[in-house]
Amino acid sequence: MDLSLDRPEGYFFVRRVDADHIVVVDRKLHQSFLLSPEGAIENWPIDDARTLAASHVAALLALQPELVILGTGQRQVFPAAAFMAGFLRQQIGIEVMDNAAAARTYNLLAGEGRRVVAGFILPSKTKDNP
Numbered sequence: 740m741d742l743s744l745d746r747p748e749g750y751f752f753v754r755r756v757d758a759d760h761i762v763v764v765d766r767k768l769h770q771s772f773l774l775s776p777e778g779a780i781e782n783w784p785i786d787d788a789r790t791l792a793a794s795h796v797a798a799l800l801a802l803q804p805e806l807v808i809l810g811t812g813q814r815q816v817f818p819a820a821a822f823m824a825g826f827l828r829q830q831i832g833i834e835v836m837d838n839a840a841a842a843r844t845y846n847l848l849a850g851e852g853r854r855v856v857a858g859f860i861l862p863s864k865t866k867d868n869p
Contacts, residue, residue, distance in 0.1 A: 749776075750776035750777070750849045750850070751763055751764055751774060751775070751776060751777065751778055751779060751849070752764065752845075752846050752849060752850070753774070753842035753845060753846055756838050756839045756842045758813055758862075759861065759862065760861065761838065761842065761859055761861065763779050766779075768781060768859075768861070769861060769864070770782050770783070770861055770863070771783040771784070771785045771786060771858070771859060771860045771861050772858075772859055772861075773798065773799065773802065773856060773857070773858050773859075774845065774856070774857045774858075774859065775802045775804070775854075775855070775856045775857075776849045776852075776854075776855070780798075780802075783798070783858060783860075785858070785860055786860065786861070786862055786863040787816075787860065788809070788811040788812070788816040788817065788818045788835070788860055789816060789818065789819070791818035791819060791822040792819060792821055792822055793819075793821040793822060793824070793825050795822060796822060796825030796826060799826075799856055799858060800825075800826075800829060800831070802856045803854065804831055804854055804855060804856035805831065805832070805853060805854040805855070806831065806832045806833070806834070806848065806853065806854070806855050806856075807826055807831060807832065807833040807834070807855075807856050807857070807858070808833075808834050808836070808841045808844050808845050808848075808855060808856070808857040808858070809833060809834070809835045809836070809841065809857070809858050809860075810836060810837065810838035810839075810840070810841030810842065810857060810858065810859040810860060811835060811836070811837060811838070811841075811860050812837065812838055812860050812861070812862065813837060813838065814837055815835060815836050815837050815840075816835075817835055818835070823835075838859055838860070838861075841857055841859065842857075842859075844857075845857040
């Protein structure tokens with residue numbers, strides 16, 4: 740049986756997730772980013788879910804999601820309650836998971852035409868973390 744890649748048209752999707760990068764369509768991203776079906780916002784200045792605060796909610800809400808998916812790296816890490824509450828106050832659902840699960844969930848929802856926004860957290864490159 741021949742298998743072929745059926746490339747989704749009309750929205751941005753995650754093709755591959757690795758520990759230090761994520762491939763969106765055909766572009767390899769090495770820094771945290773936000774993703775909606777319309778595009779990616781690169782260089783989101785977050786490298787650890789524990790640093791997310793209420794002040795970070797506005798960047799995701801500006802993309803007008805009905806649901807937010809937060810990929811926190813190779814492991815699921817819950818952000819501060821104030822960050823989570825910022826979405827709940829606006830009646831926007833938020834789910835927190837590791838990046839691989841977030842990518843699968845985002846792709847499924849975006850493929851259904853849902854207004855989903857995903858934040859993917861990738862570790863920053865430092866001299867201590869090459």
